[in-house]
Amino acid sequence: MNVKSLLASGYRVLLSKPHVPPEDPLILVMIPLLPKARAEDWGRVCAILEDTLNSLRAQSYRRFEILLCSQDRPENFPDAPGYHFVTAPPHTAAANVSDQRVKVRLLAEYAAAHFDEFTYVMHLDADDLLHPDLFGFVAGDNNGRGYLVEQGYMVDASSGRIAPLGRAIGGALDFWEHCGSCAFFAVDWGRQRLPVFYMRLIGKGHKSYAERCARLGYPLAPVPFPAMLYVVNHGDNMQIRKGNDKSRYLDACEITDEAEKQAVRAEFGLRG
Numbered sequence: 001m002n003v004k005s006l007l008a009s010g011y012r013v014l015l016s017k018p019h020v021p022p023e024d025p026l027i028l029v030m031i032p033l034l035p036k037a038r039a040e041d042w043g044r045v046c047a048i049l050e051d052t053l054n055s056l057r058a059q060s061y062r063r064f065e066i067l068l069c070s071q072d073r074p075e076n077f078p079d080a081p082g083y084h085f086v087t088a089p090p091h092t093a094a095a096n097v098s099d100q101r102v103k104v105r106l107l108a109e110y111a112a113a114h115f116d117e118f119t120y121v122m123h124l125d126a127d128d129l130l131h132p133d134l135f136g137f138v139a140g141d142n143n144g145r146g147y148l149v150e151q152g153y154m155v156d157a158s159s160g161r162i163a164p165l166g167r168a169i170g171g172a173l174d175f176w177e178h179c180g181s182c183a184f185f186a187v188d189w190g191r192q193r194l195p196v197f198y199m200r201l202i203g204k205g206h207k208s209y210a211e212r213c214a215r216l217g218y219p220l221a222p223v224p225f226p227a228m229l230y231v232v233n234h235g236d237n238m239q240i241r242k243g244n245d246k247s248r249y250l251d252a253c254e255i256t257d258e259a260e261k262q263a264v265r266a267e268f269g270l271r272g
Helices: 003-014 042-057 100-114 134-141 195-202 206-216 247-253 258-268
Strands: 026-032 064-070 083-087 118-123 146-149 152-156 162-165 183-188 221-223 228-232
Touching: 003 195, 003 206, 026 042, 026 100, 026 134, 042 064, 064 100, 083 100, 100 118, 100 195, 134 146, 134 221, 146 206, 152 247, 162 247, 162 258, 183 195, 183 206, 195 206
Parallel strands: 026 064, 026 118, 064 083, 146 221, 152 228
Antiparallel strands: 118 183, 146 183, 152 162
């Protein structure tokens, strides 16, 4: 057992208490964004972010706020109620090393300083897209613990290819095994003991979310429908920087039936 798992077990025993969520819980969306200096095409990064923001604006449940952390504020990130920009320090590591963990920590610290209520926190990559009813499900079911996205799709931005992610819908792996935009964590910023420490114990490793949250005392429940699109191969995705463009998975699991592909696109409001 590693140190984080030991600390998580200690948190559960000493600090974890059941949440009593309100009927209309606030959803906090935390987005870490790469800096302009690390982008191959900053304009393209901002355009991709706009698609993600539009995906959020299309949600049927409207009680959410967006927190974005980067070294540079995109011109298309609104200066308006419900939008929060958190400035990150300069990123000086190697080009293939992400500073997402730093940004996630800064986002949690910002939330602790500016919110004092129960929330569901989602870590959302700035290039992934949501089903319009995802927030509605989370707020309606409202279990006070959190949720894990098991089903969704991988979408190749360059070719339009689509492959299922989720064993229940014919995928080779579940959505959370591939994509970090896969979970909602219950956090009460006003009543919970050490909420920033709690978020740091969860971390940014999406393959450990379910195990870590259970160990912390807040096991995640599955979202029972395909709820997210993991968008790859658009030129500024961290997977490309790591030398993994997901082509092998698309080759193995691609949906070839055109009607099925169009149904997925319609369900998520994709153009084309």
